[in-house]
Amino acid sequence: MSKNVLIIEGDGIGVEIIAAAEKVLKAVNEIDNLNLTFDTAMLGGRAYDQYGKPYPDDTQTKARAADAILFGALGGPQWDGKTERHLRPEAGLLDIRSDLGLFANLRPAVAFEQLVAASPLKPELVGGLDIMIVRELTGGIYFGQPRGIRTLENGEKQGFNTDVYKESEIRRIAKVAFEAAQKRNKRVCSVDKANVLEVTVLWREVMEEVAKGYPDVELSHMYVDNAAMQLVINPKQFDVLVTGNLFGDILSDEASMITGSIGMLPSASLDVNNKGFYEPCHGSAPDIAGQDIANPLATIMSAAMLLRYSIGAASSADRIQAAVGRVLDAGLRTKDIYSDGMTLIGCEAMGQAVVDALTE
Ligand code: NAI
Numbered sequence: 001m002s003k004n005v006l007i008i009e010g011d012g013i014g015v016e017i018i019a020a021a022e023k024v025l026k027a028v029n030e031i032d033n034l035n036l037t038f039d040t041a042m043l044g045g046r047a048y049d050q051y052g053k054p055y056p057d058d059t060q061t062k063a064r065a066a067d068a069i070l071f072g073a074l075g076g077p078q079w080d081g082k083t084e085r086h087l088r089p090e091a092g093l094l095d096i097r098s099d100l101g102l103f104a105n106l107r108p109a110v111a112f113e114q115l116v117a118a119s120p121l122k123p124e125l126v127g128g129l130d131i132m133i134v135r136e137l138t139g140g141i142y143f144g145q146p147r148g149i150r151t152l153e154n155g156e157k158q159g160f161n162t163d164v165y166k167e168s169e170i171r172r173i174a175k176v177a178f179e180a181a182q183k184r185n186k187r188v189c190s191v192d193k194a195n196v197l198e199v200t201v202l203w204r205e206v207m208e209e210v211a212k213g214y215p216d217v218e219l220s221h222m223y224v225d226n227a228a229m230q231l232v233i234n235p236k237q238f239d240v241l242v243t244g245n246l247f248g249d250i251l252s253d254e255a256s257m258i259t260g261s262i263g264m265l266p267s268a269s270l271d272v273n274n275k276g277f278y279e280p281c282h283g284s285a286p287d288i289a290g291q292d293i294a295n296p297l298a299t300i301m302s303a304a305m306l307l308r309y310s311i312g313a314a315s316s317a318d319r320i321q322a323a324v325g326r327v328l329d330a331g332l333r334t335k336d337i338y339s340d341g342m343t344l345i346g347c348e349a350m351g352q353a354v355v356d357a358l359t360e
């Protein structure tokens with residue numbers, strides 16, 4: 001049966017990076033006879049301009065029906081502060097994530113040998129780095145009730161949020177982490193604050209329970225403050241790192257920046273059936289939009305994740321990753337990863353170079 005991929009450009013450089021990634025995905029579809037079908041929809045600022053909301057009904061219908069979604073980025077100064085919060089471009093992203101139940105956010109931080117000089121850390125700490133952060137995306141303190149700002153009896157205001165996780169929510173994110181580890185180096189490090197927060201005492205218990213079902217995977221635990229340090233001191237000690245929404249937000253940004261190149265970081269957000277939403281970690285980069293200088297590789301590698309997790313086409317995903325490696329080996333660079341002696345090319349040319357390298 002053929003699977004359907006919904007392609008959404010979004011705003012800013014979303015248009016250019018998706019054009020490049022779409023070309024790569026369609027080329028792989030032909031080469032490996034994947035039998036994928038494609039559709040397009042809108043999300044974000046331009047979607048608001050056209051339909052009056054950032055997550056239009058047409059997009060919702062198509063997104064619910066699709067097996068996977070490849071997305072660029074959204075937002076831009078022309079929409080900042082001009083509309084109510086729930087109509088801003090960014091609301092489109094939150095809406096589609098919660099509508100599709102995308103509870104598992106996977107962010108690999110991989111250092112390409114060819115680019116380690118760009119890392120803020122010493123090359124020997126970063127060379128060969130390959131870690132996967134699994135962040136719970138629909139629970140925890142970002143969604144817990146009650147929340148708000150209240151006025152106390154003495155007139156002073158008090159802000160409050162609630163950090164909550166049910167066993168079922170912890171169990172399903174644990175399974176994603178252990179399954180990812182089984183396909184990698186078979187180690188899961190669960191990050192919590194079980195010395196202070198009861199919610200993470202339960203988190204730790206459930207991790208231990210789920211681990212029994214994966215005897216080939218080694219589970220360890222680390223407090224979040226230590227994890228933040230260890231990511232900088234010795235990032236290569238990690239394989240899969242699993243954590244809740246708040247800690248994951250911070251640690252995934254920290255881990256990804258270790259590689260030094262925002263244009264190189266893909267991500268996946270999965271539901272319980274491995275239907276997924278795939279996008280680069282960066283935003284819509286309005287400062288460089290429309291100039292054909294954006295780096296499309298994060299989006300191209302997001303397409304590789306799409307094939308791996310939602311289509312079950314691991315060898316096609318490997319084909320894309322290998323092509324990206326060859327293009328870097330050949331010295332081709334967009335502006336954000338350029339260094340002396342390399343060949344500077346644009347977004348479109350980078351997409352074409354990856355297409356050409358698919359069958360090399
Ligand atoms: P940004 O990630 O768009 O840009 C930060 C810096 O990195 C800029 O200098 C940009 O030129 C550069 N950059 C980003 N991606 C690049 C790429 N592929 N190639 C080369 N350079 C790249 O973050 P910023 O500036 O904070 O936000 C811009 C807009 O994007 C805002 O409207 C923001 O809300 C939105 N945004 C959207 C996200 C999404 O769609 N998932 C995520 C983050 C921000």
Ligand code: MG
Nearest residue numbers: 249250252253
């Ligand atoms: Mg963040």
